[in-house]
Amino acid sequence: xxxxxxxxxxxxxxxxxxxxxxxxxxxxxxxxxxxxxxxxxxxxxxxxxxxxxxxxxxxxxxxxxxxxxxxxxxxxxxxxxxxxxxxxxxxxxxxxxxxxxxxxxxxxxxxxxxxxxxxxxxxxxxxxxxxxxxxxxxxxxxxxxxxxxxxxxxxxxxxxxxxxxxxxxxxxxxxxxxxxxxxxxxxxxxxxxxxxxxxxxxxxxxxxxxxxxxxxxxxxxxxxxxxxxxxxxxxxxxxxxxxxxxxxxxxxxxxxxxxxxxxxxxxxxxxxxxxxxxxxxxxxxxxxxxxxxxxxxxxxxxxxxxxxxxxxxxxxxxxxxxxxxxxxxxxxxxxxxxxxxxxxxxxxxxxxxxxxxxxxxxxxxxxxxxxxxxxxxxxxxxxxxxx
Numbered sequence: 001x002x003x004x005x006x007x008x009x010x011x012x013x014x015x016x017x018x019x020x021x022x023x024x025x026x027x028x029x030x031x032x033x034x035x036x037x038x039x040x041x042x043x044x045x046x047x048x049x050x051x052x053x054x055x056x057x058x059x060x061x062x063x064x065x066x067x068x069x070x071x072x073x074x075x076x077x078x079x080x081x082x083x084x085x086x087x088x089x090x091x092x093x094x095x096x097x098x099x100x101x102x103x104x105x106x107x108x109x110x111x112x113x114x115x116x117x118x119x120x121x122x123x124x125x126x127x128x129x130x131x132x133x134x135x136x137x138x139x140x141x142x143x144x145x146x147x148x149x150x151x152x153x154x155x156x157x158x159x160x161x162x163x164x165x166x167x168x169x170x171x172x173x174x175x176x177x178x179x180x181x182x183x184x185x186x187x188x189x190x191x192x193x194x195x196x197x198x199x200x201x202x203x204x205x206x207x208x209x210x211x212x213x214x215x216x217x218x219x220x221x222x223x224x225x226x227x228x229x230x231x232x233x234x235x236x237x238x239x240x241x242x243x244x245x246x247x248x249x250x251x252x253x254x255x256x257x258x259x260x261x262x263x264x265x266x267x268x269x270x271x272x273x274x275x276x277x278x279x280x281x282x283x284x285x286x287x288x289x290x291x292x293x294x295x296x297x298x299x300x301x302x303x304x305x306x307x308x309x310x311x312x313x314x315x316x317x318x319x320x321x322x323x324x325x326x327x328x329x330x331x332x333x334x335x336x337x338x339x340x341x342x343x344x345x346x347x348x349x350x351x352x353x354x355x356x357x358x359x360x361x362x363x364x365x366x367x368x369x370x371x372x373x374x375x376x377x378x379x380x381x382x383x384x385x386x387x
């Protein structure tokens with residue numbers, strides 16, 4: 001190859017190739033190898049013992065420091081020890097995203113060493129990790145995305161306004177089911193006083209009102225929020241109880257609530273009215289009614305995706321109004337177990353050869369555009385008759 005291709009062209013070609021063809025690219029010539037090899041190593045997944053061991057052995061045995069090219073690193077369901085994880089860190093030097101999801105066998109000291117080595121992380125996923133408050137104190141810096149998936153050792157004041165360690169976080173995904181215990185019913189108080197052995201330290205962990213307030217005031221740069229697990233049943237109504245037109249997160253665009261049966265309609269309507277930048281919504285077990293859908297139609301001009309599950313107080317009439325009068329950017333509406341079905345929308349092109357789930361309706365882009373177009377034409381014809 002006499003003339004070298006620009007890096008941007010090579011990268012574009014590489015992105016459209018199948019995985020096996022990407023490795024073949026390294027055999028074209030030395031120049032192509034030098035260009036493509038860093039891209040092959042950019043994202044590494046160690047999601048099983050077999051794949052993890054192979055990648056780990058390659059990193060350690062490589063003649064060239066290929067680990068310097070790794071940016072996102074996924075360590076999931078692999079038997080890590082203090083020694084193996086410390087050795088891995090010596091070969092990976094410039095991480096931007098780190099996904100840790102493994103049994104609680106890595107010491108807190110090594111976890112602290114890891115966080116110190118990568119102070120410029122943009123994304124951190126901690127899954128089922130057992131950590132101490134001293135480790136949580138190292139979080140922050142340039143961190144933009146934080147996932148907490150059933151971890152233990154989470155301090156109740158993790159979002160404390162006094163430290164503001166996580167004030168730069170823009171995306172938060174949180175599930176604290178591993179440690180969260182809502183206040184018991186009065187009749188169960190005596191049973192809860194029984195000795196729980198090793199769980200004694202964690203059993204009283206709850207999200208206090210002060211922590212709820214910190215989430216509202218410290219995390220004011222949030223664009224993405226997902227609350228998952230049973231802990232959100234108690235947290236959601238307290239987090240989203242707000243007076244009308246009070247902006248909690250002015251830049252919020254994505255809201256995912258897995259358990260929100262205790263969130264009343266007035267609070268949800270007030271929140272939607274005060275956060276017009278929302279474009280992606282997912283609610284499960286919300287007691288919402290059609291007036292909430294009407295609010296979405298009138299107050300969310302950028303709404304593009306809506307998913308609802310187990311919201312059985314809305315009607316297909318309300319959902320049709322949302323599509324008709326809502327955002328021109330709407331492209332995907334999915335409802336499941338809401339007593340709304342595909343046959344409520346004749347505009348849906350149903351493939352009768354394919355079995356359809358019995359209790360759902362999925363309005364895709366073409367269907368949405370047809371409903372909106374028919375509605376506009378109907379309005380136009382009514383106006384002509386009035387004239």
